[in-house]
Amino acid sequence: MYIKPKSKKDVLKNIEQLGTQILQELEKGKNPYIEVPVRTLKNIKFDPKTRKLYLGEIISRRYFFHLAQTRKFTQTLGVAALAKELIEINKHLSLREVYYTLKKTIPGTRINVVDEQTESNKAVEDLELIINALREQLHINANKLGAVAGNVVIRDRGDLIDWSKLGSGGWSVPSNVEDIEFVKVNAEFVIYVEKAAVWERLHEDKIWKKLNCVIVASQGQATRGIRRLLQRLHYEHGLPIYVLTDADPWGFYIYSVIKFGSIALAHISDRLAIPKAKFLGLTVDDIEKYGLKKHLIKFKDVDFRRLEQIKNYEWFKNNKKWQEQFKKMKKLGAKAELEALASRGITFISDVYIPEKIKNEDFLD
Amino acid sequence: MYIKPKSKKDVLKNIEQLGTQILQELEKGKNPYIEVPVRTLKNIKFDPKTRKLYLGEIISRRYFFHLAQTRKFTQTLGVAALAKELIEINKHLSLREVYYTLKKTIPGTRINVVDEQTESNKAVEDLELIINALREQLHINANKLGAVAGNVVIRDRGDLIDWSKLGSGGWSVPSNVEDIEFVKVNAEFVIYVEKAAVWERLHEDKIWKKLNCVIVASQGQATRGIRRLLQRLHYEHGLPIYVLTDADPWGFYIYSVIKFGSIALAHISDRLAIPKAKFLGLTVDDIEKYGLKKHLIKFKDVDFRRLEQIKNYEWFKNNKKWQEQFKKMKKLGAKAELEALASRGITFISDVYIPEKIKNEDFLD
Numbered sequence: 262m263y264i265k266p267k268s269k270k271d272v273l274k275n276i277e278q279l280g281t282q283i284l285q286e287l288e289k290g291k292n293p294y295i296e297v298p299v300r301t302l303k304n305i306k307f308d309p310k311t312r313k314l315y316l317g318e319i320i321s322r323r324y325f326f327h328l329a330q331t332r333k334f335t336q337t338l339g340v341a342a343l344a345k346e347l348i349e350i351n352k353h354l355s356l357r358e359v360y361y362t363l364k365k366t367i368p369g370t371r372i373n374v375v376d377e378q379t380e381s382n383k384a385v386e387d388l389e390l391i392i393n394a395l396r397e398q399l400h401i402n403a404n405k406l407g408a409v410a411g412n413v414v415i416r417d418r419g420d421l422i423d424w425s426k427l428g429s430g431g432w433s434v435p436s437n438v439e440d441i442e443f444v445k446v447n448a449e450f451v452i453y454v455e456k457a458a459v460w461e462r463l464h465e466d467k468i469w470k471k472l473n474c475v476i477v478a479s480q481g482q483a484t485r486g487i488r489r490l491l492q493r494l495h496y497e498h499g500l501p502i503y504v505l506t507d508a509d510p511w512g513f514y515i516y517s518v519i520k521f522g523s524i525a526l527a528h529i530s531d532r533l534a535i536p537k538a539k540f541l542g543l544t545v546d547d548i549e550k551y552g553l554k555k556h557l558i559k560f561k562d563v564d565f566r567r568l569e570q571i572k573n574y575e576w577f578k579n580n581k582k583w584q585e586q587f588k589k590m591k592k593l594g595a596k597a598e599l600e601a602l603a604s605r606g607i608t609f610i611s612d613v614y615i616p617e618k619i620k621n622e623d624f625l626d
Numbered sequence: 627m628y629i630k631p632k633s634k635k636d637v638l639k640n641i642e643q644l645g646t647q648i649l650q651e652l653e654k655g656k657n658p659y660i661e662v663p664v665r666t667l668k669n670i671k672f673d674p675k676t677r678k679l680y681l682g683e684i685i686s687r688r689y690f691f692h693l694a695q696t697r698k699f700t701q702t703l704g705v706a707a708l709a710k711e712l713i714e715i716n717k718h719l720s721l722r723e724v725y726y727t728l729k730k731t732i733p734g735t736r737i738n739v740v741d742e743q744t745e746s747n748k749a750v751e752d753l754e755l756i757i758n759a760l761r762e763q764l765h766i767n768a769n770k771l772g773a774v775a776g777n778v779v780i781r782d783r784g785d786l787i788d789w790s791k792l793g794s795g796g797w798s799v800p801s802n803v804e805d806i807e808f809v810k811v812n813a814e815f816v817i818y819v820e821k822a823a824v825w826e827r828l829h830e831d832k833i834w835k836k837l838n839c840v841i842v843a844s845q846g847q848a849t850r851g852i853r854r855l856l857q858r859l860h861y862e863h864g865l866p867i868y869v870l871t872d873a874d875p876w877g878f879y880i881y882s883v884i885k886f887g888s889i890a891l892a893h894i895s896d897r898l899a900i901p902k903a904k905f906l907g908l909t910v911d912d913i914e915k916y917g918l919k920k921h922l923i924k925f926k927d928v929d930f931r932r933l934e935q936i937k938n939y940e941w942f943k944n945n946k947k948w949q950e951q952f953k954k955m956k957k958l959g960a961k962a963e964l965e966a967l968a969s970r971g972i973t974f975i976s977d978v979y980i981p982e983k984i985k986n987e988d989f990l991d
Contacts, residue, residue, distance in 0.1 A: 347972070353830055355823035358968035361921055365969065405773070405822040406845070408798035417793025428782025428806070433773035433798035436826060441793070457770040458720035461801060465718055480771070556726060603723035604730065607712070 266439060266532070267394050269348060275392045276345045283325070283338070292326045295337055297387045298528065305527045307575040312520075312536040314527040314576075316390075336384040337391070339363050339374045340399075344388065347400035353437060355402050356382055386528065395439070395489075395532050402436035403485040408457065409434055410464050411475030413494075414445040424475070431464060434477070436486045438493065446498040451475045452541065452615070453483065453491060454505040455515050459599050459610070466611035472619065475500070482515055485526075488533045491519065495535050502535050503624070505615075508543035509558075509596035510567035513586075516540050521576045539624035541615070545589040548597045551614060556604060557595035564596060582625055631804060631897070632759050634713060640757045641710045648690070648703070657691045660702060662752045663893065670892045672940040677885075677901040679892040679941075681755075701749040702756070704728050704739045705764075709753065712765035718802060720767050721747055751893065760804070760854075760897050767801035768850040773822065774799055775829050776840030778859075779810040789840070796829060799842070801851045803858065811863040816840045817906065817980070818848065818856055819870040820880050824964050824975070831976035837984065840865070847880055850891075853898045856884065860900050867900050868989070870980075873908035874923075874961035875932035878951075881905045886941045904989035906980070910954040913962050916979060921969060922960035929961060947990055 267275075279295075286293040298304065299319040306317050323330040323337070343362060347354060354362065360378040367374060375381045385396050392399070408431035413424045417435075421444065424432050452474055454460050460478030463469070469476050475494065479487050494500045504519055506512030520538040522530030548554060560568075571577060572587040590596070602610040618624070632640075644660075651658040662685070663669065669682040688695040688702070708727060712719060719727065725743040732739060740746045750761050757764070773796035778789045782800075786809065789797050817839055819825050825843030828834070834841050840859065844852050859865045869884055871877030885903040887895030913919060925933075936942060937952040955961070967975040983989070 350972075352972050353826070354968065354972065355826070355965065357823060357963070357965040358827070358972075361963075361966050361969040362972070364921065402823070402826065405795075405826055408770070415793070417795065420791040420793045422791070422793050422795075426785045426787070427792075427797065428780070428785045428787050429800040429802070430770075430782070430787075430798040431800075432792065433795040435794040435796075436823070437794070458722060458767070458801070461718070461720070461767065461770055462723070556729065598722070598726075600720065600722040601726050603719065604726040607715075607717050607719065607723075607727070 266398055269398070272392060272394045272398050273345065273348050275394070276341050276348075279341060279391065280338070280345075287325070292324050294322050294324045295334060295387075295391060296320050296322050297337075297390055300386065300528055302524070305524060307521070309576075309579075312576060313530040313534045314522040314524065315530055316528045333384070333387075335367070336363070336375055336380055337387045340381065340384040340388050340401075341392075344399035344401065351400075353400045353402050355436070356385065359385065359401055390528055395529060397437045397439045397485070397489065400437075405434070405436040405486065406484045407434040407477060407479035407487050408432065408460060409475065409477045409490070411451075411469040412445075412447040412473065413443065413475055416442040416444050425469075429461070429464065431460075434479075434484070434486050434490060436484065438486050438490045441490075441493075443493070443498060446494070446500070447473070448475045448500060449473050450501040450503060450619075451477060451491060451494050452503050452505055453487070453519065454478045454599070455481060455483075455507070455512060456599060459505070462603075462608075463611055463615075466608045468611045468615065471611075472616060481511075483519055485533065488519060488535075491538075492533065492535055495537070502538040503541040503619070504538055505541045505599065506543070507596060507598045508545055508548060508590070509598075510564060510571050510590075512543070513540075513571055513583075514567075517571070517574065517576070539626055541618055541624060543597055543599060544625060545586050545593060547614075548593075551602065552605060553597050553601045556601035557593070557597055560594045560596065565591070565594075580626075586625065631763055634763070637757060637759045637763050638710065638713050640759070641706050641713075644706060644756065645703070645710075652690075657689050659687050659689045660699060660752075660756060661685050661687050662702075662755055665751065665893055667889070670889060672886070674941075674944075677941060678895040678899045679887040679889065680895055681893045698749070698752075700732070701728070701740055701745055702752045705746065705749040705753050705766075706757075709764035709766065716765075718765045718767050720801070721750065724750065724766055755893055760894060762802045762804045762850070762854065765802075770799070770801040770851065771849045772799040772842060772844035772852050773797065773825060774840065774842045774855070776816075776834040777810075777812040777838065778808065778840055781807040781809050790834075794826070794829065796825075799844075799849070799851050799855060801849065803851050803855045806855075806858075808858070808863060811859070811865070812838070813840045813865060814838050815866040815868060815984075816842060816856060816859050817868050817870055818852070818884065819843045819964070820846060820848075820872070820877060821964060824870070827968075827973075828976055828980075831973045833976045833980065836976075837981060846876075848884055850898065853884060853900075856903075857898065857900055860902070867903040868906040868984070869903055870906045870964065871908070872961060872963045873910055873913060873955070874963075875929060875936050875955075877908070878905075878936055878948075879932075882936070882939065882941070904991055906983055906989060908962055908964060909990060910951050910958060912979075913958070916967065917970060918962050918966045921966035922958070922962055925959045925961065930956070930959075945991075951990065 522534035887899035
């Protein structure tokens with residue numbers, strides 16, 4: 262299920278309701294509390310039906326008048342007050358800026374609202390759950406990284422931006438894509454690639470023009486901004502998402518996060534995961550098929566360990582095709598990089614590898 | 627001195643001359659050689675006049691018929707042949723792709739042209755010196771990272787791109803900016819900031835509009851693409867470059883690299899360094915001046931060590947103002963981040979800190 266983001270008005274209303282409710286209870290002489298689902302591993306579940314990570318039923322209740330709980334209670338309200346201000350003045354802060362903003366003394370005390378960024382980060386995550394809105398809707402941004410190109414026109418901060426007319430650089434993906442309006446989406450699918458250098462390869466070869474697609478890249482894990490961008494293109498415009506990574510456990514996990522959600526963000530999988538995303542490679546079979554054996558990189562201990570972990574993730578455990586890949590990779594004891602395809606020809610990845618795979622629907626799911 | 631990049635034609639001509647010359651010597655039964663300046667520390671000098679790192683006079687000569695030298699000789703020619711092809715078909719490769727492309731067997735042998743990327747990287751650097759052209763002009767790209775916004779219009783791959791009309795994301799800076807044409811540059815200076823999140827702060831606050839400037843960011847060290855972009859805006863369009871980093875040894879070094887060049891790339895300082903770049907902060911004095919003492923981050927051993935190294939760099943050694951800063955920082959035993967300015971107000975950095983500093987020309991040089 263895809264949850265359409267709340268309107269700005271609704272987010273603001275929910276924050277105000279939270280504040281008003283607590284104030285009223287205080288005025289009545291009651292001890293107000295906030296309920297937040299627990300986000301530790303024991304409460305993170307995988308739903309084989311929707312194929313997404315989600316939070317279980319364990320709830321933690323935090324009272325205002327409680328020595329051990331009042332600090333977290335206050336921090337959550339501190340973030341709520343800040344988010345309200347940000348939305349009202351239409352400004353955004355990064356997580357780091359939120360931390361510095363809240364590292365202020367509570368009047369009449371020598372105590373800071375937060376002392377460490379872990380505290381403000383957790384308070385932000387709590388508030389996401391309480392208000393039922395993404396941190397981006399609370400005007401609190403994560404990282405900015407990545408570029409995009411393709412036959413898409415968007416409107417953002419009043420500018421009309423054509424992703425097909427931005428030269429060699431492309432559009433720089435912001436940390437927050439909630440307010441972007443898609444004006445024209447003339448593409449059949451999206452390729453997400455984990456490496457900026459490979460994106461430049463695909464872009465120079467005009468693959469998005471030839472295959473009528475959108476190409477997106479970051480460097481390593483996809484940022485939240487990119488994941489939301491992919492999700493919006495997928496759900497709002499029906500575009501399939503194909504993930505292109507190295508053939509190694511780290512690449513497989515990049516795919517896993519885009520598709521199933523991440524453990525750290527299981528509480529918002531519905532707003533970040535894309536269960537129908539497909540793996541475009543590199544698979545272990547591709548190493549043989551595309552003649553990359555000369556370019557294998559031997560596994561180190563850390564690679565073996567990571568492979569073992571991924572193999573045992575609940576969402577991969579009963580997937581025969583993936584288990585086969587994991588088994589073959591373990592036996593091979595080696596990984597291969599996307600750039601190795603350059604050994605077959607400068608534009609081989611754009612002219613042969615990707616078109617062939619997409620034509621034959623040669624995906625892992 | 628700024629060296630205007632060679633034309634594509636000249637680069638190609640130089641590569642051809644290199645090849646022809648070697649071929650002729652071989653045909654005459656001679657033992658051809660290539661001369662390359664040595665790039666180890668003992669040959670890296672600092673010129674206090676031009677305030678740039680440069681390579682000294684030590685030359686290494688590599689013969690083709692020489693057991694210990696023929697490998698490097700062949701690798702350099704391998705890169706030269708590849709660069710010639712790339713320029714002719716107008717394609718670019720990343721360093722990693724160059725490595726995979728050259729990891730091929732020499733006909734009639736079982737020997738690869740290169741086995742490790744360090745070999746192809748060094749061959750690329752050699753060729754930069756031999757041909758007297760940047761690797762970007764050889765169509766070999768480094769990393770892609772960063773975003774830019776401002777009152778500038780460029781032409782790139784046939785597209786007209788207005789950096790002032792790209793919404794919240796901005797233009798994504800490519801790894802290679804050699805072929806970009808500046809159509810309109812309506813700005814008074816450039817701010818380079820080391821953090822994408824702070825760039826988003828400045829961009830949301832429309833600082834480039836208010837102060838009529840260009841804002842550029844990467845994440846950490848500036849990529850070669852960004853350094854060339856800054857350099858071109860500086861030398862071709864007369865814009866001063868202001869560098870905005872954290873108050874810590876790592877931030878100071880980011881500034882140092884932009885201004886003086888880097889040790890690793892001393893052989894092309896003339897094409898990457900900007901000796902007149904100025905440091906916009908954070909300085910140690912700013913910590914006091916802008917009330918950030920509450921937000922100091924204690925030094926670890928590694929910070930003290932890095933500070934000591936930087937203090938002793940030749941280009942900082944005789945700089946009184948910088949030495950003062952280093953001394954104060956050592957005494958303080960702590961660093962401060964740009965984001966700490968958020969504690970003074972959400973838009974404090976854009977509304978007060980930067981305008982005040984620029985108005986008062988409160989720079990370190």
